[in-house]
Amino acid sequence: MKEKFITIHSTCVPLEIENIDTDQIIPARFLKATDKIGFGKNLFADWRYQSNGEENKDFILNNPAYKGAILLAGKNFGCGSSREHAAWAIAGYGFRVVISSYFADIFRNNALNNSILPIIVSEDDLSMLFDKVKSNPATQLQIDLPSQTVTLSDNSWSCSFEINPYKKECLLKGYDDIDFALSNRLLIEEWEKKA
Amino acid sequence: MNTLFDKIWDKHIIHSIENGPTQLYIDRHYCHEVTSPQAFEGLRMRGLKVFRPEKTICTPDHNIPTINQELPIADPVSRQQVDTLTSNANAFGLTLYPLGHELNGIIHVMGPENGYTLPGMTIVCGDSHTSTHGAFGAVAFGIGTSEVEMVLASQTILQPKPLKMRITVNGELAPNVTAKDLVLYIISQVGTGGATGYFIEFAGEAIRKLNMEERMTVCNMSIEMGARGGLIAPDETTIAYLKDKPFAPKNSEWDKSVAYWQTLKSDDNAVFDKELAFEASDIEPMITYGTNPGMGIGISQSIPSIDQIDETSKVSFLKSLDYMGFTPDQSLLGKPVDYVFLGSCTNGRLEDFRAFASYIKGKKKSENLTVWLVPGSQKVLKQIQQEGIDKILTEAGFELRQPGCSACLAMNDDKVPAGKYALSTSNRNFEGRQGPGARTLLCGPLVAAAAAVHGVITDPRSV
Numbered sequence: 333m334k335e336k337f338i339t340i341h342s343t344c345v346p347l348e349i350e351n352i353d354t355d356q357i358i359p360a361r362f363l364k365a366t367d368k369i370g371f372g373k374n375l376f377a378d379w380r381y382q383s384n385g386e387e388n389k390d391f392i393l394n395n396p397a398y399k400g401a402i403l404l405a406g407k408n409f410g411c412g413s414s415r416e417h418a419a420w421a422i423a424g425y426g427f428r429v430v431i432s433s434y435f436a437d438i439f440r441n442n443a444l445n446n447s448i449l450p451i452i453v454s455e456d457d458l459s460m461l462f463d464k465v466k467s468n469p470a471t472q473l474q475i476d477l478p479s480q481t482v483t484l485s486d487n488s489w490s491c492s493f494e495i496n497p498y499k500k501e502c503l504l505k506g507y508d509d510i511d512f513a514l515s516n517r518l519l520i521e522e523w524e525k526k527a
Numbered sequence: 528m529n530t531l532f533d534k535i536w537d538k539h540i541i542h543s544i545e546n547g548p549t550q551l552y553i554d555r556h557y558c559h560e561v562t563s564p565q566a567f568e569g570l571r572m573r574g575l576k577v578f579r580p581e582k583t584i585c586t587p588d589h590n591i592p593t594i595n596q597e598l599p600i601a602d603p604v605s606r607q608q609v610d611t612l613t614s615n616a617n618a619f620g621l622t623l624y625p626l627g628h629e630l631n632g633i634i635h636v637m638g639p640e641n642g643y644t645l646p647g648m649t650i651v652c653g654d655s656h657t658s659t660h661g662a663f664g665a666v667a668f669g670i671g672t673s674e675v676e677m678v679l680a681s682q683t684i685l686q687p688k689p690l691k692m693r694i695t696v697n698g699e700l701a702p703n704v705t706a707k708d709l710v711l712y713i714i715s716q717v718g719t720g721g722a723t724g725y726f727i728e729f730a731g732e733a734i735r736k737l738n739m740e741e742r743m744t745v746c747n748m749s750i751e752m753g754a755r756g757g758l759i760a761p762d763e764t765t766i767a768y769l770k771d772k773p774f775a776p777k778n779s780e781w782d783k784s785v786a787y788w789q790t791l792k793s794d795d796n797a798v799f800d801k802e803l804a805f806e807a808s809d810i811e812p813m814i815t816y817g818t819n820p821g822m823g824i825g826i827s828q829s830i831p832s833i834d835q836i837d838e839t840s841k842v843s844f845l846k847s848l849d850y851m852g853f854t855p856d857q858s859l860l861g862k863p864v865d866y867v868f869l870g871s872c873t874n875g876r877l878e879d880f881r882a883f884a885s886y887i888k889g890k891k892k893s894e895n896l897t898v899w900l901v902p903g904s905q906k907v908l909k910q911i912q913q914e915g916i917d918k919i920l921t922e923a924g925f926e927l928r929q930p931g932c933s934a935c936l937a938m939n940d941d942k943v944p945a946g947k948y949a950l951s952t953s954n955r956n957f958e959g960r961q962g963p964g965a966r967t968l969l970c971g972p973l974v975a976a977a978a979a980v981h982g983v984i985t986d987p988r989s990v
């Protein structure tokens with residue numbers, strides 16, 4: 333059983349960079365662990381910390397004005413390496429939702445498998461959200477998975493987002509794919525006999 | 528009216544969830560040390576065995592040193608990860624080719640060269656460059672660790688069916704233009720996210736003329752335009768390559784397999800969701816200037832000027848150039864580099880070493896830079912020695928290292944220092960990919976060779 337995902341009401345962290353690859357999300361030198369914990373502190377490590385280990389004040393995650401469970405990111409978020417450590421780092425840091433205008437395929441699957449909701453909005457809506465959040469860091473978004481909507485809390489904007497109905501069910505109920513796959517064991521064995 | 532992709536995909540469907548992903552049977556699962564420990568741990572927590580242990584092949588590659596492999600791995604954390612793969616493979620009864628074994632190597636190099644990768648298969652690995660195996664006409668794609676666990680547990684995976692794209696490359700490549708240049712050119716045209724959501728079939732005369740190693744280079748990098756994977760229909764080249772590979776089918780099984788492989792192609796009237804076409808004659812040796820593989824130019828061209836860039840991408844473009852220490856409109860020819868890396872699952876095969884050696888033969892390594900020559904596998908290393916390529920390299924002042932992923936992702940000690948320039952035949956030029964602050968320019972083996980000899984970025988056609 334995984335954590336259930338239903339609604340989130342939160343401020344956002346605006347990371348206005350395109351094509352953020354999973355090497356940036358979690359650099360390779362942090363992939364040596366054999367468990368899933370502790371990746372949050374190294375999320376975006378090379379942008380977040382200077383080479384002496386001190387925080388890089390210019391990086392958005394170190395700006396105390398921006399907090400929250402929602403990451404706003406430029407288009408093509410999560411491209412590159414398949415490392416699920418990227419999803420573990422995002423979840424470990426405390427993000428539950430990433431909003432962008434599109435995501436790399438492997439990252440999207442990895443996110444969903446870790447109860448992180450990737451939400452796709454249009455490029456125009458994305459730049460509007462960046463503007464709102466940058467001009468007022470207290471801007472809040474309401475994410476409602478059952479109705480598949482994302483709404484600015486002042487109700488000035490709302491839009492629906494797509495999610496595969498199967499994946500939605502998994503997130504709402506905290507199911508994972510492996511339980512499902514194994515429930516089809518007989519079908520798998522039949523397939524093998526025919527092959 | 529089916530595409531090759533549809534034919535392979537459809538044949539492997541266990542179950543289609545209404546409005547949901549497809550449960551797909553997986554014929555081959557490759558496994559390495561970095562993305563698997565948590566998957567094995569998950570199996571243990573569920574009290575499960577590996578469902579079909581004979582279909583998984585394990586080898587350590589990402590995190591291993593490329594010198595002194597005979598000695599215990601010095602970095603204790605790396606050593607623990609490699610040891611964990613060994614103990615997991617032993618505990619779950621999986622085939623493992625450990626460090627130093629004659630079949631050890633980068634998983635996408637050792638799998639195909641031993642006949643573990645075959646046409647018509649579905650293939651996965653917790654590694655995005657699993658797309659490499661598409662060169663054989665297989666549906667091969669990278670997966671995350673949760674999915675690795677699922678494959679171990681059930682030999683199946685849940686995947687939404689991607690859209691289909693065909694990329695046709697007409698005509699013939701010019702001399703000294705390699706498969707790497709071809710794929711870097713395509714990525715520069717399509718963009719780093721341009722094929723997101725698609726599975727690509729590569730077709731056309733220029734593709735058909737490539738040998739298997741070159742086809743692997745092309746399919747390897749399909750992920751760098753965002754594609755789920757890329758494949759090439761099997762043909763006589765594929766079949767000739769596979770004949771007598773250790774784990775390829777033998778005798779009557781071979782004949783039966785070949786008969787099936789010959790049916791593996793897209794129907795004449797197959798419909799693709801998107802079609803793109805390129806002319807091979809437009810392609811020259813390529814090099815990248817930015818921090819994603821789509822930021823590539825012909826070596827004789829200049830970095831784009833700012834007004835050639837989309838409004839929304841300007842900030843990212845300038846950030847990228849700032850990281851690289853370049854400016855818009857700059858030409859890269861004559862620019863000094865500090866490191867050259869020949870290797871990786873993109874360009875660490877025999878053909879690549881042949882190409883590199885063909886250029887440097889009779890010349891001398893430039894004193895101003897460090898050159899890492901890293902074969903993709905033990906077998907590649909052996910072939911290099913058997914062909915005498917190692918002698919050509921040594922005479923020119925180069926040294927060979929031992930096989931592994933090495934500076935491609937710099938998880939081991941092969942790291943490029945901050946601020947230094949590395950001309951690299953690998954597949955990713957992301958910020959910090961080759962070490963924190965390292966600046967990577969991607970290229971093919973000939974451009975790498977030219978720089979290794981001259982110390983500066985040089986057009987390999989000019990000397």
Ligand code: SF4
Nearest residue numbers: 656871872932935936
């Ligand atoms: S050589 Fe590079 S891209 Fe290939 S598997 Fe190793 S780390 Fe990944």
